[in-house]
Amino acid sequence: MNKLLLKNAKLVNPAEGIIQDQDLLIIDGKIAKIENCIKAKDADLIDLNGKILSPGLIDMHVHLREPGFEHKETIKTGTEAAAKGGFTSVACMPNTNPVIDSQTLVEGLLSIAKEDGVVNVYPIGAITKGSQGQELAEISSMKEAGIVGISDDGSPVMNSEMMRLALEYAKDLELTIISHCEDENLAGAGVVNQGYYSTVTGLNPIPSSAESVMVARDICLAEETGSRVHIAHISTKESVELVRQAKKRGVKVSCEVTPHHFTLTDELITSFDTNTKMNPPLRSEEDVAAIKKGLKDGTIDVIATDHAPHSVEEKDVEYNYAPFGIIGLETALALVVSELIEPGILTLEEALAKLTVNPAEILGIDKAKIEIGADADLTVIDIDDEWKLRAEDLVSKSKNTPFIDYNLKGRTLMTIVGGKIVYSSDE
Ligand SMILES: NC(=O)N[C@@H](CC(=O)O)C(=O)O
Ligand SMILES: [Zn+2]
Numbered sequence: 001m002n003k004l005l006l007k008n009a010k011l012v013n014p015a016e017g018i019i020q021d022q023d024l025l026i027i028d029g030k031i032a033k034i035e036n037c038i039k040a041k042d043a044d045l046i047d048l049n050g051k052i053l054s055p056g057l058i059d060m061h062v063h064l065r066e067p068g069f070e071h072k073e074t075i076k077t078g079t080e081a082a083a084k085g086g087f088t089s090v091a092c093m094p095n096t097n098p099v100i101d102s103q104t105l106v107e108g109l110l111s112i113a114k115e116d117g118v119v120n121v122y123p124i125g126a127i128t129k130g131s132q133g134q135e136l137a138e139i140s141s142m143k144e145a146g147i148v149g150i151s152d153d154g155s156p157v158m159n160s161e162m163m164r165l166a167l168e169y170a171k172d173l174e175l176t177i178i179s180h181c182e183d184e185n186l187a188g189a190g191v192v193n194q195g196y197y198s199t200v201t202g203l204n205p206i207p208s209s210a211e212s213v214m215v216a217r218d219i220c221l222a223e224e225t226g227s228r229v230h231i232a233h234i235s236t237k238e239s240v241e242l243v244r245q246a247k248k249r250g251v252k253v254s255c256e257v258t259p260h261h262f263t264l265t266d267e268l269i270t271s272f273d274t275n276t277k278m279n280p281p282l283r284s285e286e287d288v289a290a291i292k293k294g295l296k297d298g299t300i301d302v303i304a305t306d307h308a309p310h311s312v313e314e315k316d317v318e319y320n321y322a323p324f325g326i327i328g329l330e331t332a333l334a335l336v337v338s339e340l341i342e343p344g345i346l347t348l349e350e351a352l353a354k355l356t357v358n359p360a361e362i363l364g365i366d367k368a369k370i371e372i373g374a375d376a377d378l379t380v381i382d383i384d385d386e387w388k389l390r391a392e393d394l395v396s397k398s399k400n401t402p403f404i405d406y407n408l409k410g411r412t413l414m415t416i417v418g419g420k421i422v423y424s425s426d427e
């Protein structure tokens, strides 16, 4: 028997919204005991000295890039970055090459993940074949193979009838559709948020409506079909308000925000640094304020990174030509602590709920439980530790982040998946 005893933890149970001083015993990968002063002579012992012990963090929106774009990231390097960031489970988007749109491809991905994955990998299947928006993908057989949601992330499903049909299917299969809300015509050739800074930089603008009209459409379709839709990377004040009102009416809609969208504004684009280019673009101060309000009042359910690695060569071009996206797995927790918990916008329990139980519920995965018999997926966090992000410390294969040299607070001390320590800051 494999036993690990974690002593003197500040154990957070976000599902119940409680924090308690406890010991936690893991036997054979499962939580076996949660008590004060557990004694287990035959167990490996780690004294957490009052550090926070959370259910393992779950990132429901990452791009692991394998198969097809292994020069940007692989399942191995991406899950290593996840472990360092405190994530014990990640859901990966299907915009690989080929696009994950069939049972065989889901099975292929899962077999690589089993071999190389340092943390749990949950595939998301495409909504349409090749994410081309023309024909539905093999949703039902992908579900049998183990997908936890469907998304054409990277592209919107522009055809509303196609989206309605997908919502009907998803409802029968009890799958959540994760919608990349972007009206292609409104977004046009835009690369940055439309506003003062697009004017001063002369960079092509993307209006807020490019996102919010699609959020409104998806809410209408979810309401009509009684199906469930999850809005990916919400970024505008209008979108937040649409979700807030829809929830009040009982529409099955949820949404996520990325750390960069609650931390940064479009003022940053004046640097012309291509690591400020992502989809959706960085928005205005007002949008960021609305997002923080949405996080606090529960309109925004989830914090997800949208970890989108791109190589240095790909990003090292003129702003217009650079790909959209930044990495996020290794900075998310610190940005949550620095930008949301420290300033008192969210309590620790509220913030951790958006990184654990809420994404687990939306994906329908049996994780983030602090109870006897549950999988011992756990994250040890030091919320007081201050550090500076250096490019050479990133374990992700890509380094495309605007947060290099940022002073951050909050750090992963240890990541445990199925009772096994997969990351420790000591090493
Ligand atoms: N967010 C991004 O800017 N890029 C993502 C695609 C996406 O999430 O829409 C990518 O795959 O690179
Ligand atoms: Zn997207």
Ligand SMILES: [Zn+2]
Binding pocket: 061, 062, 063, 093, 153, 154, 306, 308
């Ligand atoms: Zn994405």
